[in-house]
Amino acid sequence: MTIRSRHKVAMLAGLLAAAIAALIIATTLTRAQTPSNAIPRFADGTPNLNGIWQVNNTANWHILAHQARQGPVTALGAAFSVPGGLGVVEGNEIPYTPEAQARQKENAERWLTADPEIKCYLPGVPRATYMPYPFQIVQSGTSNDMLVAYEFASASRIIRMNTTAESPIDTWMGWSRGQWEGDTLVVDVTSFDGQSWFDRAGNFQSDRLHVVERYTLVTPDAIRYDVTIEDPELYTRPWKMSMPIYRRLEKDAQLVEYKCVEFAEELMYGHLVKQPRLPSR
């Protein structure tokens, strides 16, 4: 190699080293400023809750801690018995009044005929969130109405943003009003007609229910869901539940219809069918 070309090589090597060093510095700085678990946001900084979500717990069976036990249908054996779970209620206690507690016990004993889920009735809030089916959040930004579409029974609710408007009527899914507090979506839900339950263990609701939900993305793929529940009719004080909600990560994840009314018809109307029944009917 000539002296000149050796200089060239040295210069190129030096430039290359400098470039690599700059890249390392830039990457390190970038990593420090935006951690790899930064949450998705809209251009204006609002957290982006869009996606398909689902909890992974046994809250729909029982929101308090519970051990495994026999299911209600002998023929289904271990395929449909109650799995144990740690519960989702802070302090593992629902502060019922004595009358309400007695009613909960009755409900638990006759849940096969009393639980609205079995008839495919609308699950209400917060039960819709922790049923074992996915749901989709549809959000366009900070202030437009948001839709939460649940796979179970095609239940849904509209979260009206930044409004003090009252509901004209009571409903199964309640009247949801939302606003952002920092990075947390706070949803105030009122005007329930009180016909939904909290779980399959007889924990029920009244039409004086007031629910406040808080949705906070803690990673790009997980929401921390905190709920405060109060009802002067049933409880001696407000109480809380909390659980993670996980993003469904499959490629092309989508809700698949579960319009379960037809699965409840025989149960609800079978006794009114003309006898003798034709085989096809």
Place this chain on the structure above:
Amino acid sequence: MRNTFILASSALATVILIVPSCAGSPGTSEKNWTPSRTSWGDPDIQGQWNSQTSTPLERPLTGELAGRETISEEEAEEFENSNRASFDAAPTAGDPGTYNAFWRDEGKALTRTSLIVDPPDGRIPPYTKDAEARLAAEREERRQRGPADTYKDLSLWTRCLSRGWNGIGSWYSSNYQIFQSPGYVVVFQELIHEPRIIPLDGRPRLPQGVGQWLGDSRGHWEGNTLVVETTNFDPRTNFRGSRETLHLTERYTPVDATTLDYQFTVTDSKTFTRPWTAVRPMRRQTDGISVFEYACHEGNYAMHNILAGARAEEKAAAALTSSRR
């Protein structure tokens, strides 16, 4: 690097937001009207919409609308008013009657005599030979049974199973709320709280054999028009005789700040001899509460009463027969 990207996309989004609001300022002629855009650049058609109208799907063969394709604004208004008033007429003897005008939403008749714009005669095209045979066989089978032997004998609407895709609306609550997010449009039908979730990313459809009452929708934007193609209907779907072979194409085009041009084309070569197209424009609702919870199944006393009533009638008829022997 990511911060720079966020900054750049914020700047871009701001530019996108500013430009169309200049184009869409008041006083602009309809031809130049441009919808505002979402923060990620899609035409913004969010909001509550109502498509109530007295204009029938098919052009009637008799009466004031027969033989004409269009009518004047005055005639349309008169038609709408007289149609509503007719619901307040007393039912004929023996007929318990149905919803009167109080229960029917106010609408706006079109200056057309049918929602169907193609074929030009404003009528649903003839069935194929196979479809005619199939439908005749089903009618015959149905004749073997009473009006309410079992819950399956009632319509999907009466059973509160689903209204399916409900582009032709109803007597009441022809309400829709449209939601958007990056990569999605959702057309939420008030009846029966049915969100039609429409991905825009060209993803594959559900596999054949996986049917849904609302079908499976995929959409894309052509300029300011949202084009939605829906397939994978449940085999028990029955849209004017069409079954799971139904392929539905819809077009949603905002034409001014308060009107959404809505058009749908029904293609089903196993049922209809040719595709057909209809319109049902949507008007923006601004009271914020137009879309109510429609807890159909939860309040479905009709199912119980219809079945129990049919059983009571049979019992009475049987008692009468045996008392005559």
